[in-house]
Amino acid sequence: MGCLSAGQTYVSPVVKYTLFFYNLLFWLIGLVAVGLGVWAFVEKTKYAEVNINGVADLLFDISIIFIVVGIIIFFLGFCGCIGALRETVILLKIYYIALVVIFLVLVAGSVMAFAFKDQIITALTDELKDTVITKYHDDPELQGIVDWFQEEFQCCGASEAGYKDWNKNMYFNCTSADSTAENGFNSIKCDVPYSCCRNPDSFNIGLPNLLCGADMLQKLISTANKEIYTDGCVDAVIKWAEQNLHIVGIIAVCVAVPQLVGIFLARVLEGQVLDQKAQWEYSRRV
Numbered sequence: 001m002g003c004l005s006a007g008q009t010y011v012s013p014v015v016k017y018t019l020f021f022y023n024l025l026f027w028l029i030g031l032v033a034v035g036l037g038v039w040a041f042v043e044k045t046k047y048a049e050v051n052i053n054g055v056a057d058l059l060f061d062i063s064i065i066f067i068v069v070g071i072i073i074f075f076l077g078f079c080g081c082i083g084a085l086r087e088t089v090i091l092l093k094i095y096y097i098a099l100v101v102i103f104l105v106l107v108a109g110s111v112m113a114f115a116f117k118d119q120i121i122t123a124l125t126d127e128l129k130d131t132v133i134t135k136y137h138d139d140p141e142l143q144g145i146v147d148w149f150q151e152e153f154q155c156c157g158a159s160e161a162g163y164k165d166w167n168k169n170m171y172f173n174c175t176s177a178d179s180t181a182e183n184g185f186n187s188i189k190c191d192v193p194y195s196c197c198r199n200p201d202s203f204n205i206g207l208p209n210l211l212c213g214a215d216m217l218q219k220l221i222s223t224a225n226k227e228i229y230t231d232g233c234v235d236a237v238i239k240w241a242e243q244n245l246h247i248v249g250i251i252a253v254c255v256a257v258p259q260l261v262g263i264f265l266a267r268v269l270e271g272q273v274l275d276q277k278a279q280w281e282y283s284r285r286v
Contacts, residue, residue, distance in 0.1 A: 027077025
């Protein structure tokens with residue numbers, strides 16, 4: 001380490017302010033995510049009772065996911081911003097160590113998902129049937145997500161049984177005496193959500209016919225397949241991912257690169273700050 005003349009510093013303004021503004025962006029993103037999550041949760045409680053009975057309920061509650069992820073991003077953004085601006089080594093350490101841990105967890109999770117693919121798919125499918133399918137009418141937010149998935153991936157239900165999974169929902173199954181149509185009137189049972197239909201807006205363009213999936217659960221797959229999607233959504237999503245590996249790769253890169261950039265900048269700045277402190281200590285002794 002060489003000596004510096006008066007007014008010089010080991011800390012690069014480029015590295016310092018790049019890290020600051022980089023994390024300022026994520027700090028704001030985290031704040032927005034928390035705000036949206038809280039707003040969605042409050043709005044949801046106005047129209048439905050929210051029951052959190054286990055980890056599965058948390059994992060499938062989008063508003064809570066937004067809040068938790070937003071808090072994590074906000075905290076990391078705070079450590080990165082203040083650590084860079086104030087050249088605080090402890091905050092920089094917390095920041096890049098947390099990013100390293102998150103990165104390693106994601107890598108380990110990806111490896112585990114590949115190594116235990118069948119077991120994970122089975123567990124996920126069972127959870128979707130027991131949590132998402134059964135609570136479809138109880139959570140408007142969840143209902144919207146399920147409808148979006150079924151429409152976008154052209155699927156119905158979760159497992160290999162496909163549309164038959166909707167027998168697990170008390171409002172749709174063929175055995176419940178209280179089975180009701182999706183529009184809320186006591187008239188039809190054995191139906192599936194309108195989002196399973198191949199042409200949900202065949203009567204009025206842009207306005208889905210909520211009864212288009214009526215009576216489908218008691219029909220054979222060869223007959224039902226003419227009017228609704230019959231494949232389960234888990235298989236449909238896996239098939240889409242296999243056919244669009246380039247998109248999956250882009251998503252993976254978009255998740256990994258920002259973390260690696262943050263780790264690199266924070267580690268470089270930490271080294272520069274430590275060199276600067278060492279220089280100050282040396283100057284005081286001399």
